[in-house]
Amino acid sequence: xxxxxxxxxxxxxxxxxxxxxxxxxxxxxxxxxxxxxxxxxxxxxxxxxxxxxxxxxxxxxxxxxxxxxxxxxxxxxxxxxxxxxxxxxxxxxxxxxxxxxxxxxxxxxxxxxxxxxxxxxxxxxxxxxxxxxxxxxxxxxxxxxxxxxxxxxxxxxxxxxxxxxxxxxxxxxxxxxxxxxxxxxxxxxxxxxxxxxxxxxxxxxxxxxxxxxxxxxxxxxxxxxxxxxxxxxxxxxxxxxxxxxxxxxxxxxxxxxxxxxxxxxxxxxxxxxxxxxxxxxxxxxxxxxxxxxxxxxxxxxx
Ligand SMILES: Cc1cc2nc3c(=O)[nH]c(=O)nc-3n(C[C@H](O)[C@H](O)[C@H](O)COP(=O)(O)OP(=O)(O)OC[C@H]3O[C@@H](n4cnc5c(N)ncnc54)[C@H](O)[C@@H]3O)c2cc1C
Numbered sequence: 001x002x003x004x005x006x007x008x009x010x011x012x013x014x015x016x017x018x019x020x021x022x023x024x025x026x027x028x029x030x031x032x033x034x035x036x037x038x039x040x041x042x043x044x045x046x047x048x049x050x051x052x053x054x055x056x057x058x059x060x061x062x063x064x065x066x067x068x069x070x071x072x073x074x075x076x077x078x079x080x081x082x083x084x085x086x087x088x089x090x091x092x093x094x095x096x097x098x099x100x101x102x103x104x105x106x107x108x109x110x111x112x113x114x115x116x117x118x119x120x121x122x123x124x125x126x127x128x129x130x131x132x133x134x135x136x137x138x139x140x141x142x143x144x145x146x147x148x149x150x151x152x153x154x155x156x157x158x159x160x161x162x163x164x165x166x167x168x169x170x171x172x173x174x175x176x177x178x179x180x181x182x183x184x185x186x187x188x189x190x191x192x193x194x195x196x197x198x199x200x201x202x203x204x205x206x207x208x209x210x211x212x213x214x215x216x217x218x219x220x221x222x223x224x225x226x227x228x229x230x231x232x233x234x235x236x237x238x239x240x241x242x243x244x245x246x247x248x249x250x251x252x253x254x255x256x257x258x259x260x261x262x263x264x265x266x267x268x269x270x271x272x273x274x275x276x277x278x279x280x281x282x283x284x285x286x287x288x289x290x291x292x293x294x295x296x297x298x299x300x301x302x
Contacts, residue, residue, distance in 0.1 A: 001029070001097065001099045001100065002027075002100045002101070003028065003073075003100070004021075004027040004103065004288075004291040005021050005026055005102070005287050006030075006031070006089065006091055006101035006104050007021075007028065007031065007072075008032065008079045008082075008091070008104065008106055008107060008108055008233065009107030009108040009109060009266075010030050010034055010037065010064070010074065010076075011032070011037035011038060011107060011109050011265075011276065012037070012063065012264065012276045012277050012280065013107040013265070013276035013277065013279055013280040013283070014105065014107030014263075015060065015067050015280070016063070016263075016276070016284065017105050017107060017281070017283045017287070018067040018284065019063070019066055019284065020283075020284030020285050020288070021105075021285070021288040022070035022071045024284075024285070024292075025071075026288045026292065028071065028072040028073065029072070029074075029075060029101070030072055030073070030074050031075050031091070031099075032076070032077075032078065032079075032108075033076050033077075033078070034057065034061065034076075035057065037060055037109065038056075038109050038110075038112075038265065038271070039056035039057075039059065039060060039273060041056060041124075042055075042056035042273075043056070044273060045137060046133075046134070047273050075093065075097065077094050077097065078093065079093055080092050080093060080094050081233075081236070082104070082236055082237055084237050085100075087259070087294070088101065089101050089102075089103075089237070089259065089260075091104070102259065102294060102295070103261065103290055104259065104261070105253075105261045105262065105263060105284070105287055106247060106255070106261070106262040106263075107262070107263050107264050107266065107276075107280065107283070109264055109265040109266055110246075110265045110266060110271065112131075112225070112226075113225040113226050114225075115197065115225065117197055117199055117200060118198070118199040118200070119199050119206075120200055120221075120223070122200075123200055123202055123205065126202075126206065127202065127205045127219055128200060128206060128221045128223065129221070129222050129223070130222070132156035132159050132160050132224070133159065133271075134272070136159055136160050136162070136164075138220075139160065139163055139164045139219065140164070141164070141165050142164050142219040142220060143165055143166040143167075143168075143217060143218045143219060144160055144164045144167055144219065144220035144221070144222060145168040145169075145170055145216065145220070145222070146160060146167060146168070146170065146222045147170050147171070147197065147222065147224065147225070148171060148223070148224035148225050148226075149171040149225075150175060150224075151176045151180055153169060153174075153176075153224035153225075154169070154174065154176040154183075154184055156224050157169040157189055158180070158183045158189070160220075161188050161189050164188070164220070166188050166190070167190070168190050168216060168218065169184070169189060169190070169192065170192045170193075170195065171191070171192075171193055173193060173194070174191060195212045196212055197209050197210065200221050205219065206218065206219055206220060226244070237257055238257055239257050240256075242268075244268065246266065246267055246268035247266050248267075249261070249267050249279075252286045253267075254286065261283040261286060261287045262279075262283065263276065263283035264276035
């Protein structure tokens with residue numbers, strides 16, 4: 001299979017890039033599974049024009065239909081291998097397909113680091129969250145715990161303190177800037193250091209956490225341990241992620257490798273829908289312009 005632009009990742013960033021690129025009349029193939037997008041299980045209420053909460057998978061399905069209407073082709077398979085061959089990129093999918101493309105857009109998102117304790121998976125979306133910015137509004141007047149050691153955990157605790165009645169910030173050893181340490185000195189934030197969480201418990205939703213044998217009653221658990229990027233494909237084409245695992249791009253969503261663009265969560269925080277689609281829009285436009293430019297040059301040299 002040949003295409004002008006191959007988009008790896010069918011979350012909001014990839015789908016938005018597909019819409020913009022396909023409308024510029026270049027061939028677009030987009031790989032990935034809608035239900036694996038971070039957005040799939042989200043209940044969004046902070047996105048422009050949607051008072052929500054709207055279920056993410058519904059947004060993704062509408063986005064896919066839009067992109068298909070403009071000519072983008074979806075292959076619901078993951079990319080397993082990416083390599084550069086001369087001035088083209090070749091991707092192999094899990095189903096054995098091989099796609100050759102002039103440009104590639106990375107839109108693989110990130111997977112949040114898990115705490116790995118009993119109850120974490122069971123209560124995900126029912127009190128366990130990986131995004132304070134997204135879910136703070138659901139915890140007005142409630143007690144919550146934030147788990148993490150760095151600035152992301154501290155910032156989440158500060159934000160949640162504006163909504164929740166009480167915020168426990170639980171860390172092995174908190175390490176943040178002086179500025180954040182000052183902001184943490186709010187009446188309803190309590191820092192608990194050096195204790196180990198063994199379980200998140202509850203019935204239909206989170207009821208509390210077990211902490212070194214004792215229990216702490218909370219209705220929300222925010223896990224802020226950072227993100228794990230999907231970087232294997234990037235490294236293979238010489239694209240080195242930054243120390244946090246994110247792909248660096250310029251204001252045109254271009255990476256350091258000619259012909260490869262990136263957008264969405266994979267480019268770093270804020271890990272938010274609005275940013276993902278904004279970057280997807282730019283990546284789609286810039287990739288289409290790039291392909292048109294190189295196609296014109298190819299014709300001139302024939
Ligand atoms: C529980 C939850 C709630 C959230 N709530 C909100 C909210 O209320 N408001 C808000 O603004 N944001 C929210 N977010 C964040 C938002 O969902 C993300 O910022 C957004 O989805 C990022 O879009 P993306 O396209 O960059 O990545 P993703 O949506 O994660 O999509 C990445 C896609 O790439 C695919 N992929 C990965 N690797 C490969 C591969 N090798 N081959 C092919 N495909 C691949 C994945 O399967 C996925 O489909 C929430 C996130 C979570 C987890």
